[in-house]
Amino acid sequence: MRPLYHPHPDEITVQGILYALSDPVRVQIFSGLLASDCAKNCSTFIDITGESLPKSTLSQHFRILREAGLIRSERKGVELHNRARCEDLKERFETMIDGILAAYRSELGKRPRRKQPPRSS
C-alpha cells in the first residue's frame, strides 16, 4: 500500500493552501476537522454537501487537503483518520486561513437559502 504523502511544515506553501481552499467542499471538510477534537473518518463527510458524494470524489478532496499540508491522515484498518494540522499551520498561516474561513462563512450567510420542498402529509 502506498505511503501517504504529507509535506514537511517548511514545504507547506501559500499557493498550495489557496488552491486546496478554493473549493467550497474542501473548505467545509477542513472546517469540520478544525472544529473537531478527535480524528475523523473520510466517510463522516460523505453527506457534507447535502447530497451523497461519490467516494472517489471524497478521497480526492482529502488527498488535496493532505498534500497542501492542511490535514494529517493515518490509516486505521481500511479507513483513513484525519485531523487538521493546527500546530504546523499556526505560525505562518493562521491569520490567512482565519481570513479565508471568515470570508466563506460571510458568503454562505448571504446566499439565498434553498426553498424547502413541501412536506408530504
Next chain:
Amino acid sequence: MRPLYHPHPDEITVQGILYALSDPVRVQIFSGLLASDCAKNCSTFIDITGESLPKSTLSQHFRILREAGLIRSERKGVELHNRARCEDLKERFETMIDGILAAYRSELGKRPRRKQPPRSS
C-alpha cells in the same frame, strides 16, 4: 472586439479570488496594481518574474484576475489599462486578501535568494 467581462461586486466569490491568487505571478501583478495610484498597462509587468513572460501568458493572468473581480481593465487604443478594484473588495474581502498577501511576503522573505552571477569587470 469582445467586451471585457467584469463581475458585479455581488458576484465576486471567495472561491474565485483564491483561485486567482493561487498563482505567485498573479499575486505579484495584483500587488503591483494595489500599490499603484494610477492604472497600469499589462506590458508594465512583462519582466515581473525576472524573465520576460510570453504576452499570451500575461494576458491570461490579467483575464483571470479580472474575471475573479480583483482588477478592472479598460481598453485604451491597443493597450489595456488595469487597476485594483479596491472599493469593491474592501468590505467583504479586505481582511482575507491582506492575510494572503502577508503570507506570500513572509514566504518570499524565507526563500533562499538566488545567487548573483559574478560581475564581469
